Amino acid sequence: MQKAISIFSFTALAFLASCTSCPLGHKTTAKGKVEHVVLIWLKNPGDAKDRAAVIAAGKKFQREIPQVEHLSVGTPLASERPVVDDSFDVGLVMRFANAADLAIYEKHPVHVQAVNDVLKPAAKKLLVYDVVTE
């Protein structure tokens, strides 16, 4: 039993060490990863159904495409600051281990299908920023 607990503790520690956002000081993404930021403007700005469909597509990517390490997806926080652009409908931030994994994601059938079935019909503009972490 004690051995089992030790193995469990070791496994738990190994998991913790692999985290980049756990409350153990690892709050900065490790060097060399790619943050893939996608801003989407809908043909029908503010349309709740289309926003929900795009958000659901993002969550499907995270569930079904193993290269997606982390996902944040949502809608704009309204702002009066001139440097803030809150005109988009849906924003996604997806983390990949490296540029090669981002390329695999882009060609993944789940991604390609959602681009054709959800994004292209609903979106009028798409803007992407890819950040390689330091």
Add this chain to the structure above:
Amino acid sequence: MQKAISIFSFTALAFLASCTSCPLGHKTTAKGKVEHVVLIWLKNPGDAKDRAAVIAAGKKFQREIPQVEHLSVGTPLASERPVVDDSFDVGLVMRFANAADLAIYEKHPVHVQAVNDVLKPAAKKLLVYDVVTE
């Protein structure tokens, strides 16, 4: 001893449960958080020293401003895709628990000082997208 191990295991589990990006299925940011995406274009595009100074400022925010839950900071991944804008110099993605914490960060002395001492002298353009996660 066994009790100590049990307490350790419980503590480790508690830490894991609080993670949003650990390899236990918690790979999507919880609802209601704010991803603060900042793109910076320098007056001297591509200048290594200015890029490093802005990146260092971002890392200082993460270390010294408790409201910053998570930080990714880096430089653009070059791309030929027309939807990708790789013209910026430094990109930051910072996570906050909510809009109130983002507001506290914006007024924090460490942030205000870096805006005046590092960002304003070096940057010609700044663009912000704030995403409230769903």
